[in-house]
Amino acid sequence: MLQVSYNRGFLKMINGFEVTDINECKSGDAVITTNVIFPGKQIECHLLEVAGVILVGKTSLIDIDRKEEEIFADIHKNTRYKINRAEKRDPIHYHVTDFPTDDQLQQFVVFFNNFAKHKRIQGANLERLKSFRDQHAIVLSYITDNQERILCTHIHYIVNDYSCLLYSASARFENSQIRNLIGRANRYLHWQDIKLAKAKGLKWYNFGGISTDKKDIPHQSINQFKMEFGGQLVDVLTRMYGSTVLGKCAVFLYKMKAKNRPEYISKENLTGLRSY
Numbered sequence: 001m002l003q004v005s006y007n008r009g010f011l012k013m014i015n016g017f018e019v020t021d022i023n024e025c026k027s028g029d030a031v032i033t034t035n036v037i038f039p040g041k042q043i044e045c046h047l048l049e050v051a052g053v054i055l056v057g058k059t060s061l062i063d064i065d066r067k068e069e070e071i072f073a074d075i076h077k078n079t080r081y082k083i084n085r086a087e088k089r090d091p092i093h094y095h096v097t098d099f100p101t102d103d104q105l106q107q108f109v110v111f112f113n114n115f116a117k118h119k120r121i122q123g124a125n126l127e128r129l130k131s132f133r134d135q136h137a138i139v140l141s142y143i144t145d146n147q148e149r150i151l152c153t154h155i156h157y158i159v160n161d162y163s164c165l166l167y168s169a170s171a172r173f174e175n176s177q178i179r180n181l182i183g184r185a186n187r188y189l190h191w192q193d194i195k196l197a198k199a200k201g202l203k204w205y206n207f208g209g210i211s212t213d214k215k216d217i218p219h220q221s222i223n224q225f226k227m228e229f230g231g232q233l234v235d236v237l238t239r240m241y242g243s244t245v246l247g248k249c250a251v252f253l254y255k256m257k258a259k260n261r262p263e264y265i266s267k268e269n270l271t272g273l274r275s276y
Contacts, residue, residue: 002159004131011250015128017159020044022241029247030240036061036162036206037235051239052251057263058210060231061162064194065203071194074230079187086188090181092151094192096141104140105129108167111153115169119218124155124167132157132166139163141193143185152186154193163197165208190229207231212262238263 002017003026014028018035025031036059037043043056064071072080086092097104105126113123132138142153152170156163170182194205207226210233211219240255242248258264 002135002137002157004128004135004137006125006128006131008125011246013128017157017164022239027243029244030242030250031247033239033241035237036204037237038204039232039234043235043237052242052248053238053240053255053258054265055238055258055261055263056265057236057238058212058233059236060207060210060226060229061234062194062205062207062229062231063203064198064205068195068198071198071230072191075191076228076230079228082184082187083191086184090184090188091146092181092185092188093144093146094141094189095144096139096192096196098139099136100133100138100140102130105133108140108153108155111150111171112167112169115172118172129155138166139193139196141189141196143189145181151182152189154189156193156197158197158200158202161202162204162206163193163200163202164206165193168208187228194229205231209236 001019001024003019004015005026005028006013006015011030012028014026014031016022016025016031016033019025019033020035022031022033025033035043038061062071062074075083100108109124109126109129116123129138137158139156139158140153141156143151145151150171152168154165155167157166158164168186170186173179173182197205207229210223210226213219240251242251259266
């Protein structure tokens with residue numbers, strides 16, 4: 001189990017990962033819990049109680065409790081070629097730390113939030129990242145070129161026996177050759193992250209979510225990228241709770257927005273989920 005706390009506006013947020021009892025969570029205005037439903041497992045009924053919002057999404061899991069050669073062989077042929085080319089021929093350099101400094105996290109947030117602004121996605125929260133870091137539950141990795149420019153960067157969190165991709169961002173250049181280089185570098189970075197997770201004795205590499213919205217074309221291409229690495233699709237249960245008046249209001253507003261998402265579970269569908 002892992003818990004991180006941070007502020008988002010006026011809200012004190014708690015994120016719980018692999019929490020089985022909501023009473024184990026720290027106090028905050030709103031609590032968000034995430035549970036991966038691993039192969040051979042089912043959603044436990046008691047996890048569905050109390051929550052103001054329930055979402056069941058998907059993620060791609062790679063079994064890394066195998067020989068490295070077996071893991072690499074499951075990766076798509078074209079992706080393996082790009083990884084090998086990046087490693088042997090491209091002028092790039094891999095960097096990693098499992099206890100990033102405040103300055104490193106601040107630099108990451110600036111880099112990622114510029115990327116997020118262009119992609120119109122939510123930015124990274126520095127306080128949240130520090131909470132992960134202070135529990136030795138984070139890995140920051142990135143690739144640079146010979147001019148020491150960051151081409152792509154990832155942050156993973158580690159909980160129990162798996163590593164999960166939390167943030168991924170790449171630099172933006174107009175030059176097509178550099179864009180192709182970044183594409184190879186990003187695949188190489190994922191492969192290095194997978195090998196690092198295996199070296200740490202973990203059993204699973206989690207790609208941090210697969211979009212279930214088939215109308216979302218940009219995310220469908222991201223799905224395809226992630227599935228190139230040979231993972232298997234599993235469910236991810238996300239629950240949201242409001243602990244205070246402010247938190248309950250925030251969860252209610254989120255619920256209104258989430259109702260149209262394919263992963264949203266309504267009360268009508270809850271009975272079927274309980275018998276999942």
